[in-house]
Amino acid sequence: MLEHGGRLRAAAQQYGIAREDWLDLSTGIAPYGWPLPAIAAEAWARLPEPDDGLEAVARDYYGAASLLPVAGSQAAIQALPRLRKGCTVGILSPTYAEHAAAWRREGHRVMQLSEGAIDRALPRLDVLLLVNPNNPTGRRIETPRLLAWHAQLAERGGWLLVDEAFMDCTPEHSLAAHGAQPGMILLRSFGKFFGLAGLRLGFVLAEQALLDELAELLGQVGELAVIDQVLHIA
Template sequence: MASEGEEGAIRHGGDLGEARRLFPQAPEPWIDLSTGINPIPYPWPALEASAFTRLPARADLASLEDAAAQAYGADPAHVVAAPGTQALIDLIPRLRPPGRVAVLGPTYAEHAAAWARAGHAVATVPDLDLAADVVVAVNPNNPDGRVIPARELAAASARLAERGGWLVVDEAFADLEPVESLCGPPPPGCLVLRSFGKTYGLAGLRLGFAVAAEPLIGRLRRGIGPWAVSGPAIAVGRHALTDAAWRREATAARGRDAARLDALLAQAGGRIVGGTCLFRTADFPDSMPDSMPDSASLFAQLGRAGIFVRRFEASPARLRFGLPPDEAAWARLAAALRAVRRH
């Protein structure tokens, strides 16, 4: 989840420049736990030089979208690749005239911001608001991991589609979760977003997908234009998306990591409010016993120890923790939490 920062800018996780400004004396290297990106990246294959030196062929892109369709249980004709789901979040609001948009939140702030930039009237709502022209839901949600059953979302999509409305479902964190997807086949008037970089730990590759039926998928494809996805992203994405064994192993391993992180946070006095197997969210309220830190003091003390976590202006008691990447990072986090509790 992103939040509003200075001068209306949206603050995101992963900004180690901010961490160094806030805590200039912190030890290096930093442990960045402020994102929900898989800390164990997919072992990308060696790439042919042609992936960098020539424009991607249409057949290359089609093979990538076929691999995504297989991974997501979709029809290849319903899949379009993009240079990251953020590009799709920015594009989709420009595909229809301004109207009323309900974003189920609090959630990833770029959704509301993108619709507002395109001239829509945007409201953040706690439940599905079918009176709006467009409803946006992140499923599972970031940062609390809330899951809306697929049947409920499909019914909402059908009702919206009856009067020309859309349902946008962001399934960025669905790959490693026991969540029923709307990808196969997507209901009428429904656009589903899937993130590659979070699951495979390759966020810098910039690759994401939209899944929708016609005519929406055709409009998205035309809006993205030719050669939107790079040759290296196509090559790595195609290889990774067809590696079902790696995905199964990652699901089990990150699930164990999430349980381990829950135990550490609970020992530090955190109340786990949810998350996914790529991040955990906990409340550390001001009313904690004297021996336990509140969120502000915990954020600061972890920062001084060179550990950056995610905070939320709209929920001051709440912190989100990504997964440490290795045993050394786990040990540093455990030691820092113990030191905070002693302090």
């Protein structure tokens, strides 16, 4: 993985400056931790189960028909390229560098694209990937344009992969309601908005068949009861 933030303890040790004296702007995690409810001791004393209720709570919050909890959206970023064979991936750039690194790592051809070049490049792409709103520019692509790109890709078995890690402040612009369509894959991050980064939680919104394939790849065994309890505050 690329170095993309955090590691404050290592920086404090390297420069001899106490952690509390740093202003850490290196990550996108909300600094205002959501208040934690009382967590039953049972949550720490049993193994995960697939019917803990986490998915139902998340579907309700995102307005999604189907989703998969993952150990942070980074897990999905690294795993999704393994579900396709040798394809051409267009990435709206500049953006979060882990996406390009993950697809290249699995041997795919990656094209860094400007927004104006997407329509011309689309016929040659198997996957179009973008962060919306973008990181680091904050630029947001309007929904009709995204749906038009998706329609062209899905017609030939392609994917529109949209990382919505920073969408919680403007949920009306999310594609979550369209997430179950074939060829549409959305990533959502918990820590960017709710803080509580120690939960290491993210979600993939997509059609159920793809989610089942991704769960098999990740060795998904269910959700933690403690996360289910925390999510009820959302």
